[in-house]
Amino acid sequence: MPSGSPHHRWTLVSRVMVGVLSLLALGGVVVALASFAYGRSAARQAFDPLLVGAAQDIAESISISDGAPVIDLPVSAFGLLSLAPDDRIFYAIHGPDGALLTGYDGQDLPERSGNPAQTRYRDGAMQGDAARFVTVSRLFSERAYSGRVFVTVGQTMQARRAMALDLTRRALLLTALGGIALIVSAFVVIRSAMRPLAVLTRDLMHRDPYDLTPMQAGGPAEVTIMVGAMNRFMGRLDRQVGAMKNLISDTAHQLRTPVAAIRAQAELALEDEAQRPQRLDRLVLRTRSLGTLLDQMLSRALVIHRIDNAAPTPIDLRDIALTVLDSRDHELLAPGKDVQLQIGEDAVMALADEISLTEAVRNMLGNALRHGTAPVVVGVSVDGDIAAIWVQDTGPGPPDAVRAALGQRFERTAASKGNSAGLGLSIVAAVARAFDGQMIMANVPGGFRVSLTLPLKQQDTP
Template identity: 85%
Template structure:
């Protein structure tokens, strides 16, 4: 027994919502990293100029005395840096030869820079950011660059970056919640036609195969259209099965009863009267066989119409197949059957077996009820391509022609030799593939035609 995966029990709404939540979660992670990166960048843009300003103030306060550089640290240089009270400040001043003039030893100084240069470093187990600026002296008593390095721990920077990240995440979370609620409302509204369709299908009677109303958006109309086509095929299959059962029950009861009666009478009759009884019994048996053949043939055609995919077929091949089968030699020995086809292909889109069965029934109908010679022909028409069977007789009266093609409709001339299903098979095949069956008196006799639309490059000119 197959076990259904838990994923198969999810509703369509839940699957869409899981997808939306997954995208939002992924987007939230990306936004969080982007916000933190933006916060760090903003913190650097806010604090780095303060470091540069402090270093430049110190550099501007340096003067050259008789014994060398005189350093007078200005209070204003550290005033701006004191805006971050939790951070510590470091400084170092180096001479041209790299010797420490004053400040903290071990501070990373860029002793080859002209422009301000930044560096991140860990000092006294705390992360810090340093900047080095230089001032060039060209005096008689002293010449060279003096390098001023100022650093500050990054607690305020991290706090600023985290605060910006929290603010961004707060806005993102609020927007995400609003987006989730909006998405749920929109998805539920979009899925409502499917819910209505599901409810209608659940409440529909199992034997109700009538078409459903194709309301709603395009996707729902496509789905309903596919369901209606499937139910139409199913309805035709069920209808064919019902017809076969009812026809079998109705049409076979009388022939079987007659055969049984004739057999019983033949057993009771004396020898002189037994031969006519047996001849009548054989005639009844043949009639029953023809009835069964046509009933099964019609059931086969109806089944293939809904289950076999149409293919491109040259009608000349169908005519040759029917003639080469030589069934007419057994059905009507001695009757002349001719073939009239052209050299150009006459291609239609249909099922080969169904089409062959239809043409065979057209030929049988002409041999039983028409006059010889009988002609099987293929020709193009203004509306399509036709395969036809023509006999040399006048055909039935107009009043009878109007009813031919319906199930179990027989002409008076059949005299019990027809089951009345042959032309109904032809009409069913024609309607299934977008064509028509026509009957007409033409020059030289009576013609029954099965006309189908042209197909592709095989179209006759």
């Protein structure tokens, strides 16, 4: 099974839980190290005073007799050290010259640099085991004896290690209990936070494949944003499916009559030689009408597709007008009719799709050539923050009662005389709506004008 298979992908809950467990494991290691360090420090603070107390008791028991120190080891000194019964004890008493007066040999005095009256601590070894030593001194200033006597007391560190480990175990136990509680809480909270996703997944799985209606946006802001994006995607998909259905429906409905008429005219032309020229003329007229219908139907399907799939880009409307006139389609559509261009020197920028806008203007021009009065003018203008590309003829235009329906599909006027498919202005209206614009039909001085208006895009100044 490939590695990208859903069976090998971790769920979001498992990923978050792995992250939480990793953080807890790292935190546990840090807490263990900190607890052990704290335990050693606590053990040192607990046992070092016992060593100092024992050493001071021994130092206080020293007296001078006949010019020599006399040592009477007190039982209380060793009673303090007996609080750690499993540890071995070391003691040594040295004179001012470093000579051993009593006790065990083998442990050197600490360096005498600095103040010799200070209590000195050091770590060392006692018969191969780690040990802790402390040295205190007592100053004698008598006629027969003068100088410092140094008392060193040591103890192995088994009790200290046991205390440090005990404190560490207790801290780790509390940390483990807190970690378990945190894991359970995190799991509950994560599952609760992921519940809207589970609900969304269930709704999607049980939804009809043909149901593209918007979904209810509930739950946290992140889920709402995701549902909104899905709804926008389904909206575009619904429009695409609708456009495809309309194209299929329109094709089935609109082509039936002209195809039947073409077939009938062809059959009549074959049967009646006397009427054949008239039949052929009608056949050519029907064929042209069918070609116009197919061209506009495909043009509308192309525009609807690009509206939902092509991102709008800044376009100079003057370039659209020039492109439409440079194609010279109007010379084939209406030979001999005068078509003029009216644009300024300044750019007129708008956000739109170039192909869709070109198709819209081409249909505006074709509509004017079929039903208007020459000369026909293609122009670009600006009114405030509105950019417009328009087509104007010198005729009066359709009546006001007819204009409201001209932007609908397959809407024909009586003046069309079968030469129009009724889709041209519906394409213009669809393009205008797609880019936040309008299609406006109005009488102006000198004739009738159809305009496609769009919000003006201000040019960036350097």
